[in-house]
Structure formats: C-alpha cells, structure tokens
Amino acid sequence: MIGIFDSGLGGLTALKELKEILPGEDMVYFGDTGRVPYGTKSRETIVRYALQDVRFLRGFSPEAILVACGTVSSGAMKELRESFDFPIIGVVEATARSAANVTKNGKIGVIGTSATIRSGSYTTQLKKINPDLEITEKACPLFVSLVESGFITDGDEVTRLTCERYLAPIREAGCDTLILGCTHYPIIAHEISKALPGVTLISSGKEGALMLREILEKNELKGRGNGKINYYVSDDPEGFSQNAHIFLGDNIGGDVKVVDIEKY
Amino acid sequence: MIGIFDSGLGGLTALKELKEILPGEDMVYFGDTGRVPYGTKSRETIVRYALQDVRFLRGFSPEAILVACGTVSSGAMKELRESFDFPIIGVVEATARSAANVTKNGKIGVIGTSATIRSGSYTTQLKKINPDLEITEKACPLFVSLVESGFITDGDEVTRLTCERYLAPIREAGCDTLILGCTHYPIIAHEISKALPGVTLISSGKEGALMLREILEKNELKGRGNGKINYYVSDDPEGFSQNAHIFLGDNIGGDVKVVDIEKY
Numbered sequence: 001m002i003g004i005f006d007s008g009l010g011g012l013t014a015l016k017e018l019k020e021i022l023p024g025e026d027m028v029y030f031g032d033t034g035r036v037p038y039g040t041k042s043r044e045t046i047v048r049y050a051l052q053d054v055r056f057l058r059g060f061s062p063e064a065i066l067v068a069c070g071t072v073s074s075g076a077m078k079e080l081r082e083s084f085d086f087p088i089i090g091v092v093e094a095t096a097r098s099a100a101n102v103t104k105n106g107k108i109g110v111i112g113t114s115a116t117i118r119s120g121s122y123t124t125q126l127k128k129i130n131p132d133l134e135i136t137e138k139a140c141p142l143f144v145s146l147v148e149s150g151f152i153t154d155g156d157e158v159t160r161l162t163c164e165r166y167l168a169p170i171r172e173a174g175c176d177t178l179i180l181g182c183t184h185y186p187i188i189a190h191e192i193s194k195a196l197p198g199v200t201l202i203s204s205g206k207e208g209a210l211m212l213r214e215i216l217e218k219n220e221l222k223g224r225g226n227g228k229i230n231y232y233v234s235d236d237p238e239g240f241s242q243n244a245h246i247f248l249g250d251n252i253g254g255d256v257k258v259v260d261i262e263k264y
Numbered sequence: 265m266i267g268i269f270d271s272g273l274g275g276l277t278a279l280k281e282l283k284e285i286l287p288g289e290d291m292v293y294f295g296d297t298g299r300v301p302y303g304t305k306s307r308e309t310i311v312r313y314a315l316q317d318v319r320f321l322r323g324f325s326p327e328a329i330l331v332a333c334g335t336v337s338s339g340a341m342k343e344l345r346e347s348f349d350f351p352i353i354g355v356v357e358a359t360a361r362s363a364a365n366v367t368k369n370g371k372i373g374v375i376g377t378s379a380t381i382r383s384g385s386y387t388t389q390l391k392k393i394n395p396d397l398e399i400t401e402k403a404c405p406l407f408v409s410l411v412e413s414g415f416i417t418d419g420d421e422v423t424r425l426t427c428e429r430y431l432a433p434i435r436e437a438g439c440d441t442l443i444l445g446c447t448h449y450p451i452i453a454h455e456i457s458k459a460l461p462g463v464t465l466i467s468s469g470k471e472g473a474l475m476l477r478e479i480l481e482k483n484e485l486k487g488r489g490n491g492k493i494n495y496y497v498s499d500d501p502e503g504f505s506q507n508a509h510i511f512l513g514d515n516i517g518g519d520v521k522v523v524d525i526e527k528y
Contacts, residue, residue, distance in 0.1 A: 034309050035299055040412065042500035045298050142422075145409030148304065158406075158429065161422050236306035262526050 001026035001225055002212065003057035003065040007049075008036035008148065009240065010184035011068030012247035014091070014205030018066070019229070021213050026225030028060050032261060034234030037144050038071040039113020039182065046115060050076040054084055055264040056232070062086055063221040066212045070112050070182040070204055074121035087215050091204035094211035095179050096125035099202045100133065103177040109170035109199070110137045111192075112181030113144065122181055136173040140166045140182075147184045152246065154190045163188070163195040171196055180204055187246060231256040265290035265489055266476065267321035267329040271313075272300035272412065273504065274448035275332030276511035278355070278469030282330070283493070285477050290489030292324050296525060298498030301408050302335040303377020303446065310379060314340040318348055319528040320496070326350055327485040330476045334376050334446040334468055338385035351479050355468035358475035359443050360389035363466045364397065367441040373434035373463070374401045375456075376445030377408065386445055400437040404430045404446075411448045416510065418454045427452070427459040435460055444468055451510060495520040 002025050004015055015029055030053055032038070038046050050072045057065055064087040067073045067080070073090030080088050099108050110122040117139035126133050142162055146152070151159045170178060176199060180186060183205040192201065216222040229252070233240045237256035244252045266289050268279055279293055294317055296302070302310050314336045321329055328351040331337045331344070337354030344352050363372050374386040381403035390397050406426055410416070415423045434442060440463060444450060447469040456465065480486040493516070497504045501520035508516045 034305060036304075040300075041298060042503065045499045141413040142409055142415065145406055145413075149405040149409075151406065158422055158425050161425065165422065235309045239306065 001028055001060055001062055003028050003060060003062035004068050005030040005032070005053045005057060006069040006183055007032050007038035007071065009033070009243055009247050010144070010147070010182060011205070012244055013183045013186045013203070014066060014068035014209050016248050017206045017209035018212065021209060022216070022222070024223055024225060024227050026227065027229045028057060028232065029229065030057060030232045030259070031240060032234050033236070033240060034261065037113070038069060039115045039144060040141060041115060043075045043115065043119070046071055047076045047079050050080055051083060052261050052264040054080055054088070056259060056261060058084065063224065064089060064212060064215055066208055067091065068183050068205055068208060071115045074112070074116040074119040087219070089208060089212045089215060091183070091208035092121045092125050094207040095181065095202055095204040096122055096129060098207045099177050099179050100126055100129040102200055102202060103133070105174065105176045106132060107134045107136070107173060107175045109173065109175035109178040110135060110181050111140045111166065111170070111178065111185065114139045114141045116181050122179060134173070136170055136175055138166055138169050143188065144182065144184045147187045152187050156191065159188055159191045160194065163191045167192065167195040175199060177202060229254060232259045234259060234261040265292055265324055265326055267292050267294070267324060267326035268332050269294040269296070269317045269321060270333040270447055271296050271302040271335065273297070273507055273511050274408065274411070274446060275469070276508055277447045277450045277467070278330060278332035278473050280512050281470045281473035282476065285473060286480070286486070288487050288489060288491050290491070291493045292321060292496065293493065294321060294496045294523070295504060296498050297500070297504060298525065301377070302333060303379045303408060304405060305379065307339045307379065307383070310335055311340045311343050314344055315347060316525050316528040318344055318352070320523060320525060322348065327488065328353060328476060328479055330472055331355065332447050332469055332472060335379045338376070338380040338383040351483070353472060353476045353479060355447070355472035356385045356389050358471040359445065359466055359468040360386055360393060362471045363441050363443050364390060364393040366464055366466060367397070369438065369440045370396060371398045371400070371437060371439045373437065373439035373442040374399060374445050375404045375430065375434070375442065375449065378403045378405045380445050386443060398437070400434055400439055402430055402433050407452065408446065408448045411451045416451050420455065423452055423455045424458065427455045431456065431459040439463060441466060493518060496523045498523060498525040
C-alpha cells in the first residue's frame with residue numbers, strides 16, 4: 001500500500017492525483033488535523049511531528065510514502081529518510097524538476113508556508129538543476145487559513161486582495177512559472193492566476209504523485225492492491241469527512257478513523 | 265503566583281491587563297504555540313490540550329489560573345474545575361457579566377472562534393444573567409490567522425473586508441455591544457469598530473483579568489509576589505519573543521523557555 005500524509009486536508013489534493021494515476025493501489029491517508037497547521041511552526045517541531053506521522057503509517061507496511069506536505073518536504077526529509085528504510089517521496093524535488101522544465105525565461109516563483117520559504121528548499125533544489133535560474137520566493141502564511149476557513153469561491157474579494165498583496169513580488173520579478181509549494185494552494189488557484197496572468201502554475205501535490213508512480217514502477221512495486229483507501233486523522237473525523245470533498249473533488253467514500261498521534 | 269495560558273500569543277492581551285491591575289504578582293504565562301490554533305479543533309482535543317496546559321502550570325503552585333483563551337473557556341471549564349483544586353477563571357463568565365451591564369438596547373453580539381461559537385457558551389451565560397437579552401453569535405475563524413500573520417495595520421484592506429463580511433449579521437441585528445470572545449481580537453479592534461460604528465466592544469481578556477483580581481481579593485491571595493513574569497511556550501521561543509510586543513504593547517523583558525507539553 002501507499003502511505004500519504006499532510007498536516008491537514010491539503011494533502012487530499014495530492015491523493016486526488018494519486019487516485020487518478022494509480023487507481024489500483026491501496027492507500028492510507030493520514031491528516032494531522034489535531035496539530036494543523038505545520039507551516040507556522042519551528043523546524044524542530046515539524047521534524048518531531050513528521051517522524052510521528054511516518055511511524056504511524058509504518059504500521060501498514062507501506063511500499064512507499066508520499067509526503068503530501070510542502071512544509072515537511074522542505075524541512076524534515078533528511079530525518080525521515082535516515083529513520084525509515086522504505087522510499088519516502090517529498091514534493092520539493094519532484095516539483096522543482098517540473099518547474100525547471102516548464103520555464104522559458106528562467107524566472108521561477110515559489111510560494112509556500114513560512115516554514116517552507118524559511119527553509120529555502122525550493123531554491124536549493126532548483127539551483128541544483130540549473131544554477132542560472134532566477135528564483136523569487138514568497139511566504140504566504142494566510143493562504144492555508146483562507147482555504148481551511150472556506151474563502152475559496154471564485155472571485156472571493158478577501159482572497160483576491162490577499163493574492164494581490166502576496167504575489168506582487170512574483171509579478172514584479174517577471175516570473176513565467178510559479179510553484180505552488182503547499183498542497184492547499186490549488187484550491188485557490190483561480191485567484192492566484194488572476195493576480196499572475198500568463199504564469200504557469202505547478203502544483204506540488206500533482207508532481208509528487210507523478211514521482212511516486214515513477215518510484216513504484218522503477219522498484220516493481222506497482223499493482224499490489226485493490227484501490228482501497230483508508231483515512232485517519234488526529235482530530236474530529238466528522239469535520240474531515242464534511243470538508244474533504246473540497247480538496248478531493250469527490251466524497252471520500254469510506255470511514256475516517258481517529259488516531260492518537262502523540263503515542264507514535 | 266498566577267498562572268495564565270492560551271493557545272498562542274493572544275492571551276498576552278490578557279496578561280497586559282493583569283500586569284496593569286496586579287503589578288505586584290508573580291505570573292507564569294504558557295502559550296501552546298506548538299499546537300495553535302485551538303479554535304478550529306474538536307471539543308475532545310481542546311479538553312485534552314487544556315488539561316495538559318493546567319497540569320504544567322500546577323507545577324508552579326499557582327494561587328489561581330486565568331484561562332486566557334476563549335476556546336478553552338467555552339468548552340473545557342467543567343473538566344478543568346473537576347481536575348484541579350485551585351481557582352480557575354475563564355473569560356466567558358466575566359465577559360458576559362460585563363456585556364450584560366453595558367448594553368442599553370439588550371442586543372449583544374458575540375464573535376469568537378468556530379469552537380467557541382459552536383459551544384454556545386456566551387449565549388448560555390448571558391441568558392442566565394438575563395433571559396430577555398437578544399444574542400447574535402458569529403464565528404470568525406480567519407481572525408486568529410489574520411492577527412498571527414500580521415494583517416493588523418490600521419486600514420489593512422484584507423482585514424477590513426473580512427470584518428465587513430463576518431460582522432454583517434451583528435450590524436443587521438442592531439447590537440449595541442459586541443463581545444470579543446477571543447483574546448486575539450483586540451489587536452484588530454480598529455477594523456472591527458469601523459465595521460460596527462457606535463458599538464461598544466467588550467474584551468474578554470480584560471474582563472477575565474478583572475475577575476481574577478476579584479477572586480484573589482476575596483480569597484486574600486493577593487500580593488504574594490514580586491511582579492516577576494516567566495514565559496513558557498511549546499514551540500520556538502524566538503518567534504514568540506519577536507511577536508509578543510504586538511499583544512503585550514511592550515517587550516516581554518525576560519526569557520522564554522520551551523516546554524514539551526505532551527509530557528503533561
């Protein structure tokens with residue numbers, strides 16, 4: 001089975017992609033809804049939470065794990081890979097590779113949580129691919145809360161204004177490509193695009209899902225399940241069930257169980 | 265000493281009041297910055313977190329504890345009072361009493377986090393004081409994040425628009441008094457007032473502080489310290505030190521220590 005986790009519901013945008021490109025796999029999704037958000041917290045706390053999340057998923061004997069959280073992918077991959085012996089795929093590497101391929105003028109913007117941008121993970125990864133790329137990074141700490149508070153309607157004035165404010169440096173830098181470095185952000189892509197007309201958006205959840213498929217194929221680990229998906233959260237399962245469709249584009253079609261993540 | 269805690273930095277607005285009205289007391293502030301926010305989480309999770317917070321503060325032998333968190337005051341006071349034998353003061357009771365005194369037309373608005381409004385705690389308390397009061401409650405889930413993301417300048421357009429949207433039902437109901445049922449909200453009182461001209465704002469942190477003083481005086485527990493304040497957080501102390509002045513109106517003037525709150 002494939003394990004996938006995020007601080008909350010945002011990772012469901014990556015799960016949506018996984019369901020489409022790997023319909024036959026069993027998957028376990030864990031959303032750390034009791035401790036969301038991660039992106040405003042310190043690296044030490046993020047590492048501690050991420051290790052607990054993967055320890056929990058390890059109990060299902062995963063073939064591989066997708067870290068569907070830009071914050072964890074930016075700040076805790078080293079610790080995760082040192083602690084576990086199955087493949088763990090973060091979204092940063094996959095997304096950087098795709099953005100470097102897509103850009104025509106070599107100017108790439110990166111938006112993410114405070115922790116993701118503070119880490120400089122995307123710039124490091126992009127410069128490894130091509131040191132001549134010009135990168136403009138911008139933390140957008142309010143975006144996760146806007147999405148989780150439901151300010152997601154096309155044309156929402158609060159979200160539009162927030163996008164304009166946050167994204168001005170990306171526009172001024174002349175970027176032709178923008179990395180959505182947080183799996184919550186595709187939900188407000190409509191407003192992000194309005195603030196940055198003509199800019200290609202690269203979704204980290206989608207790129208992470210594609211890289212996970214590659215890894216499974218390379219290691220001949222594909223096709224071992226029946227397409228069953230199980231959901232676990234660290235807080236109220238009802239709230240999760242009610243809001244999941246916003247991210248998944250569909251109902252979850254199954255049970256959500258609660259896990260005491262602090263025990264792991 | 266007096267113990268005081270909140271999910272994050274908002275409770276510092278209550279500490280500011282305490283410092284003014286009880287300058288001679290020793291105080292210990294705990295901000296659960298590793299798990300902030302509480303207001304979007306389930307009651308079960310909030311109760312568990314609140315019990316841990318008070319267990320930590322118990323180690324300092326408090327004369328009394330102020331729950332400077334509207335969410336905990338709304339949903340976990342029963343459990344806290346059953347578990348500890350020192351006085352624990354929540355902000356709901358104090359704030360409701362003040363609002364009921366202040367209103368002239370008997371129409372009171374209440375704003376708070378999703379968890380606070382879901383609990384109906386303010387309406388219950390206000391109706392106990394006067395069953396004829398007309399109460400309009402409105403959850404404002406984005407406000408804590410707006411404050412913690414720094415959208416707090418006078419005239420901030422995003423905050424202004426969010427206030428207009430959230431506060432329309434309060435205006436339409438003709439309330440003359442509004443309870444700020446979350447200790448973060450005084451920081452954006454300037455925009456809240458613009459959306460509700462002529463409405464008297466009642467700050468839960470201030471009312472909680474006044475009630476705490478009453479309890480200390482009644483129990484002859486006042487004046488046992490030297491005005492020393494110690495700060496503890498569950499995440500990065502540096503981030504706390506940097507942002508505390510926004511809430512405290514002053515630098516903290518002391519060390520901030522980290523505590524592993526999950527051990528309590």
